[in-house]
Amino acid sequence: MPIRPENRWLYPIDWPQISDRVRFGRARGRCERCARPHKRRVAHLGDGRWWDADARCWRSNTGPRIKGQRFVLARIRTTYVVLACAHLDHDPGNSTPGNLAALCQRCHMLHDAEEHRWQRWWNAYRIRAWRDLFESPQEVRLRNNVSR
Template sequence: MPIRPENRWLYPIDWQQLSHSVRFTRAGARCERCARPHRRRVAHLGDGRWWDAGAACWRSDRGKRVAIKGGFTLAAVRMTYVVLACAHLDHDPGNNAPANLKALCQRCHMLHDAAEHRWQRWWNVYRRRGIRDLYEDPRITRARLASR
C-alpha cells in the first residue's frame, strides 16, 4: 500500500530495503498468511479460497489445501492480481522489528487493517461534521434538510 505523504516521516530512511527483505527474502514472494504468490493472477471464489496453479490444488484463506465440497459454479470464480505489501502487525510504523513486519497480499492486508480503516472512516466523518458546525449557518442546513 502506498504511504501517505503526511505519514512518510514515520518510516525509516531504509524502508524500501527493509520491505523488500521481508517480502522477498523472508517470505519468498508469497503472502505469509494465505501463501498467494506475488505478481500472479489468481483464481479465487471470493471467500478466501483460491487456486494454486503451481501445486494444482485449491487453498484456503490460510494457505492450507482444501477440497471443494459440493462444487461451485464457474461464474463464482474471479481473477485477481496479487501484490505483496509489508504490513506492521501493531499498526505502528515506528516499530520496524522483524517480528512486527509481515508480507501480506492486498486481501490479507485489508482484512488485517479493517478495524483501523473503520476507525479512520469514523474519524473523518466526525472531523468534517465539526468543521461544518463551525462554519455553516444552522438555519441554512435546516432549510436544506427540509427541502429534501
C-alpha cells in the same frame, strides 16, 4: 500499499530495503497468511478460497489445500496479487522483523479492518465538527431540506 505523504516521516529511511527483505527474502514472494504469489493473477471464490496454479489445487483463506470440493465456475473471479509489508501492531515506527509481515491486499485489508473503521468514523466526525463551526443554521436546514 502506498505511504501517504503526511505519514512518510514515520517510516525509517531504509523502508524500501526493509520491505523488500520481508516480502522477498523471508516470505519468498508469497503472502505469509494465505500463500498467494506476488504479481500473479489468481482465481478466487470471493470468500478467501483461491486456485494455486503452481500446486494445481484449491487453497483455503489460510493457505492449506482443500480436497474433495466442487465449485461453480460462474462464481470464480480473478485478481492480481501484490504483496505489501504490513506492521502487525499498526505502528510505522516499529520496523522490527517480528512486527512486519508480507501480506497480499486481501489479508492486509482484513488485518487493518478495525483501523479503517476507526479512520472512517474519525473523518466523518471531523467533517461534522468543521460544518458546526463554519455553517449557519440556515445552511444546515437548506442542506437537509428542512423548512421552517
